[in-house]
Amino acid sequence: MRRTLLIIAALMAAPLIASCGQSGEEPAAAGAEAAAAGDYERGPHNGRMLRDGAFAIEVTVFEDGVPPEYRLYAYRDGKPLDPRGVNAQVMIARLDGEKTTFAFNPQEDYLRANGVLVEPHSFDVVVTAREGGRNHRWAFPSYEGRTSITDAAARAAGITTETVGPQQVGDTVEIIGRVELDPTGSADVGAKYPGPVMAVYRNVGDRVGRGTLLARVESSNSLQTYSVYAPIAGVITQRNTNVGDVAGSEPLFVISDPSRTVATFPIFPRDIERIRPGQPVQIRGLEGERTQAATIRDFLPLAEVTSQAVTARASLPNRDGFWRPGMAVRGLVSVDQRTVPLAVRTDAIQQFRAFRVVFAKIGQTYEVRMLELGREGPEWTEVLSGIKPGTVYAAKNSYVIKADIDKSGASHDH
Template sequence: MSFTLTRRPLWALLLTCAALSLTACGDKAAKPDEHGETEADFERGPHNGRLLRDGDFSLEVTIFETGVEPEFRLYGYRKDKPLDPRQVNVEVALTRLGGKVDRFSFNPQEDYLRGAGLVREPHSFDVAVTAREGGKAHAWRYASYEGRTTLSKVAAEAGGVKVEVAGPATMGEAVTLSGRIEVTPEGKGEVRAWYPGRIMSLRGELGQMVRKGQILARVESSESLQTYSIPAPISGQIIEKNSNVGDVAYDRPIFVIADPTKLHAELFVYPRDSERVRVGQKVEVRSLSGADRILATVESILPSVDVTSQTQLAHVHLPDGAGPAWRPGLGVEGGVTVASRPVALAVRTGAIQRFRDFDVVFARIGDTYEVRMLELGVRTPEWTEVLGGLEPGTTYVTDGAFLIRADIEKSGASHDH
């Protein structure tokens, strides 16, 4: 059973987040014990459960999960003396976030009443208990929350909290290849002498941007002694300058020009992956830091194999104007999708957090956020299949979940067993 004290809203946490000071909240200070549980302000019974009193009658409510799935075990007392469980009739209703109600009836077993059914995670709900004993009726209501916090829309936006709706997805199986960014063959041009001769003038410098048709050199032909002009074959940036005025131009290019918008990734395909990587497959090209990503397609795979590395080159065209993050020579990774299959329910892999011993996401209902313990299937860098613990159509946090998790953990929310 769990219990959470009233907490300040998370905007207070966000104001101090820069200092990494996530403050526990509550009307009364709560001190976690060595198991992470909290000394809550309710009376406990002999079995460490919540003790509910009404006159001489009392009922201890526990959730037992040692070696079994979580189940209710209730103990009745008259003047603090144990009662035969056959003398007590109890019903419990758990109202969860979102309004769904779980109802439990109970059967006597040994010295306790055992609930019919499992108490699903999270153990976070509003509890209504009704009991009859000795011809008298008793009723209690209380809140028992865990993994829950409240955050206004304004505070959520300020904290960078973003959400999506959980639903079906296409899971891609990817092969990760290393490589580099290079200028495409169409993006390179050489300024060469048309006829052998002496260079009379140059109008380009290393790193200079030039336009197609711009005159970059004048050469005096060794045969005719006439001077002719050489224009830039493409627009771009001068990346090589191999000659100076007075040199004889013949077999080497005077300048090499590269168009920085004509780029592709050259990915190294090892023999173990050569049968799976194909032209036309989708590729996520990533910088080594992972900060920059582009979705592209395998354009071609060269048939020749490098003798030293035993790899083939897969060319992945990058869209024009990909941005300054992509520079020739930059090391990259490419996640090539080699297979895919649809799944009924998936969440973003980056949204998954650890809470207690569970993988969780944080569901949002209104301004309230609460953990959802997940049973997971196949995991990829983008998506993770969900087999249980989350209803389709649930709105869940994709970005900023660590702030919500930190607020819940610091608040002293308990999970009593």
């Protein structure tokens, strides 16, 4: 429900910028409504037709078995022109300010660009052509995987950002365990002197503060009654006495602090050489999306005889009481860590078309960056190409941005 509300809030607050190839022959200032519909004339090669009187250029992006490249077809009075009689250029300006100009060479019946059109195909385009002593110029937006979300709406949706740069990335080992109370957060409460229990004031499940009165006991030696107080704050998890019992050396109560829990994981022989104290681990329930970063704290000294597993423990602070003792959890342990020049948050990566992407943030606009990925860890994933160092990108709740782009019907069009 929370995710649904976040998406709705963000989408209502975020004006959309249209997808790749979403305009006719209007200049870049044309309304987004026409662009969103992809309402422009298509030519014989399914490209965008740009007309100036009797002369026309058809702009296509060819990517069948080759890296994407511009190909232009020229016409006069609806008839194809010899490409050797046309001189053309295409200039693209990307969201981050990068500009690229393509020159063209005649090839058979078309003009072929002298460079690769790098993903994403999202930019403002200016096309110029000269033929028969006449100059022609067109400008139009061609956007893909791009949307605008105000900073206020992004905050309301829980979207946060990171900057692309060097990070430590490691392989991962998945382990399954459970939540337990931290033994260091429990206290056995016994009688100071043996004798009959005269009164009991607290029961299992009661939350108590340090110094809370728990019981009164009569000393068998002095016959004086004394009070038993809680030595720590927490919840009573065991009550081992009633009025009339004789207190001895056994604890009357056990108090545990529920905010101090640990995740325990059996580590089997196949993984024991890879997992060590001090390694980071991402802990989550078997269901749901709650994730918490922790560190392998220590190992219990003895192995389980039958399975030969050794128990690893990771501290799991539990201030809001989400983690309950006995709950099954999954851990992803980072092993074999090394520093890589570029990395992004693993949770930031989304699927867009056939690509794995993050969304770069420039001003209040977010746009896809198609990534080539290397080593993937639970927290960070290595980036080999597709995004520039220092780029700010959506790190948390990036699914909201993807939902906004999907809602716009963004397509890969030209």
